[in-house]
Amino acid sequence: MRLTAERVDWTVHGHKLLDDVSLMVAPGETFGLIGPNGSGKTTLLRVLAGLRKPKNGRALLDDVPMSRMRQRDIAQTIAFVEQQAETLDRITVQQAVALGRTPFLSPLHPWSDQDDAIVSRALDDVSMRHLADRLWHTLSGGERQRTHIARALAQQPRILLLDEPTNHLDIRHQLSILQLVKQLPLTVVIALHDLNQAMNCDRIGVMEAGRLVDIGPPRQVLTVDRLRRTFGVYADILDDPIDHSRVMRFRNAV
Structure with a gap:
């Protein structure tokens, strides 16, 4: 089942938390959301979960706007794991x-x-x-x-949304949960702080101040320049000689 956001805005007390965000997550895809704190990742997930109706734009399951669906029907299709519940x-x-x-x-x-x-x-x-x-x-x-x-x-669910699901987990359980999520025959949208974990997604989207500023395969998006501009860090990007996975090592840009 395809999950889509079309030109979504969300404003609270005059402050735009989401600004003209559009994306489409394909069936079976694992899509990562990254960005600094306050960039809009959680708000976007709540819109995609059908828990918030956009001020402008719309969220769709396949071609059906969620605003036309019963909450029960959405809950039979989408499961959302929040940071704090x-x-x-x-x-x-x-x-x-x-x-x-x-x-x-x-x-x-x-x-x-x-x-x-x-x-x-x-x-x-x-x-x-x-x-x-x-x-x-x-x-x-x-x-x-x-x-x-x-x-x-x-x-x-057919679609699983997770907001930083490895928070509070020790490294063993972080790895086991991420491996489980990757193996599930589901469409997955996952917000992550750990950029090395984001490398395992099929595609990632980068959020900045409520806008989706970049989207694509991790190796194309997570460049040295993008990491410096979005996160304010310098990065050394290394290829593991054993499994050829990409690993990032960070240091402050200031």
Whole structure:
């Protein structure tokens, strides 16, 4: 399923958080969003998730504007993992992940053994099965993040949106989550701070002050000049002699 933004604007108190942003993410593509803090990545993800209606422009699933769709129908197609999503409810990890099944439940389609199986698989995918009975408020930041991702997987979406999903994770779980995301047969849009992680995306878009200023394959976009102009850093771009992957080493431009 194709995900599109067409000339999207979003303004809060006279401040433009998104300014004429257009992009199309192809079915099955992993698309990375990068940019400094406050550049508009999270706002764009929320528009693409159907959670914010653009002031101008529109977001579409295939050729259907999300503004014409029921939120339930959007939630059956798109799952969004936000940076910060908390709850004061005393719920367990398993109950939190089970919330991902909500868009599919109704009086005619109550909870079933199939829903149990989907939740169990999601817990396994993020290595949280052993903590299924733990209460939410007892979890570490990394454990909560993995639970959020499991909840999104339990939705069985066709499109997965993730806002800096490796925040709070140790390096082992960062690598395992990114590997899992890459292997999923889904369309993925992922906001990342780690530019070396962004190298594994099919394409990336660079955000600056609410505008999408560059887009393309990582090796074409993440140039020394782009890194200096957007992030204010100098970079040495190296090719790993073993697997030929590209690695960046940074130093301040001032």
